[in-house]
Amino acid sequence: MKKLNTLLLIFTFTLAGFAQNNSVSEDSLMLRKLYEQSLLNGKSYEWLDHLSNNIGGRLSGSVNAERAVKYTKAELEKLGLDKVWLQPVMVPKWTRGVQEYAYVQVAEGTTTPVNITALGGSVATPETGLRAEVVEVHGLEELASLGKEKLAGKIVFYNRPMQPDVIHTFEAYGGCVDQRYSGAAEAAKYGAAGVIVRSMSHKIDKYPHTGSMSYGELPDEKRIPAAAISTQDADYLSSMLKLNKDLSFYYKMNCKNYPDVESYNVIGEITGSENPEEIIVVGGHLDSWDLGDGSHDDGAGVVQSMEVLRLFKESGITPKKTIRVVLFMNEENGLRGGKKYAEVATAKNENHVFALESDSGGFTPRGFSFDASPQQFQKVQSWEPLFKPYLIHYFELGGSGADIGPLKGGNTVLAGLRPDSQRYFDYHHAATDTFEAVNKRELELGAATMASLVYLVDKYGFDSIQNQPDILK
Structure with a gap:
């Protein structure tokens, strides 16, 4: 009887093995x-x-x-x-409206066009555009250290790039996207006139990358225009600021919220x-x-x-x-x-x-x-x-x-x-x-x-x- 039970047990495990292998094969084929x-x-x-x-x-x-x-x-x-x-x-x-236009002015009559695009949800610039001096920062946390005295009436230029040595690119994106999403709301608290944000991309080229932004609870009358600038032009603007901190930036956007x-x-x-x-x-x-x-x-x-x-x-x-x-x-x-x-x-x-x-x-x-x-x-x-x-x-x-x-x-x-x-x-x-x-x-x-x-x-x-x-x- 003991021998019979052992044989039945072996037979049961063998059938289970066959069923298991058959299921694996079936899944593989499917x-x-x-x-x-x-x-x-x-x-x-x-x-x-x-x-x-x-x-x-x-x-x-x-x-x-x-x-x-x-x-x-x-x-x-x-x-x-x-x-x-x-x-x-x-x-x-x-809606975006007609294509945005922007340039860097280093001296009277000396301008260089740059590539920008309005961020989704942004308000427009004034009808004649917005021109102001630029303050470059590398994150939201820098705004408090500069304060209203240095930011009021200026265009805040967020220039923190996607970290290139982070293998998971979505992690690199997450490490800098806050400046795009909340940059305008935070800069407006210090009286900034507008913001431009380095595009969220590893690639250095002329194409600006848009994306969503939010003003949070900011009243309509305090909202400021927000645009992304191409990585190539962000590098250009940053290098020019090192040579001339008094340069001005001009941009015109016609976007509208409904x-x-x-x-x-x-x-x-x-x-x-x-x-x-x-x-x-x-x-x-x-x-x-x-x-x-x-x-x-x-x-x-x-x-x-x-x-x-x-x-x-x-x-x-x-x-x-x-x-x-x-x-x-x-x-x-x-x-x-x-x-x-x-x-x-x-x-x-x-x-x-x-x-x-x-x-x-x-x-x-x-x-x-x-x-x-x-x-x-x-x-x-x-x-x-x-x-x-x-x-x-x-x-x-x-x-x-x-x-x-x-x-x-x-x-x-x-x-x-x-x-x-x-x-x-x-x-x-x-x-x-x-x-x-x-x-x-x-x-x-x-x-x-x-x-x-x-x-x-x-x-x-x-x-x-x-x-x-x-x-x-």
Whole structure:
């Protein structure tokens, strides 16, 4: 009897091993199928071509943003999803007006034009422009040491660059973006007449990079114009100030803020076959800045997210959970779309188990970052070997995405696609963020990588590490 029990135990473990190996093989084949579908029969590049070249920059509240809503909704409907709808959201409306103009004047009649762009949300300069002496600083903290005596009536020039020896470029960006976002509000407290900010980019070129800024609680009458200056011209201005501290800077901007207008998040879903109440979200933001056509930021994330659902349909995957694509509106200058989506989800008591965002450009995918518990992340790590044939090695705790951030809470796992970011800030918020800057193959690899992670989350979930093959062993 003892011998029989031993044989039964061995047989049971053998069957479990076969089942485990079979599941690993099945997952491997499915990931391969997703990558093949994206690379051989993908739609993401075609969608991006239309979004970028037929519509263009999609500033929140603009006609182009409205056109993008209609286009992406129509394309999602063509996929034969179970449901496609628009979610209304009120968004800020800001217009740039005619192109900005600026120059450095070192002496009477001696001027050098420089490249600037208004920061999103800035007020205009006076109708005739603004001319004043310049005070260069390298951060907000320097303002207090200079005080009103040295800053009143001057143009504050924030010239702290992205730190070049920081390998993670988003960390370098985070280390200096406060001067862009809060620079005008802080300088105005000391009576400054305006601000110019070094563009957030590692690249030294002539293209200024815009981005959002805020006046905080500053009254309208105390708000001062804020512009970004190209890195090349920032270096020029800094070098000229070393030679002549009395030089003046002139700039003219015609931007304007309007009352909020109605726009939409675009949403489509495949209803889950077993657990439809459990929702997986994949998304990017549909709005962009207006200098380029927003191909990397975030046209790439939009079409990759749409492609996830198309790949599921084309590959014959019937998800257990509801897979929902959300194209968020107004990430760039307000995050209204992400907040509205989370607000409605909470009101409906929806159960979001996972949300994945792509908003780091259409470059070669390297992996994912996760906002998850250690136990949930342990499960994610067990899937790493499935991704290694595609050179996806980056699985890290920490960070996800701005638009899905409001969904955080409970057991919801958040994640962000992490492409190679070394070139991202060459294009971010600049006129160079165009369709030509996106590589078709890299874009398609990113879409397949996202679809693969969503497939595994849908199949295994995060509840227990017992319900999946232990691929690591």
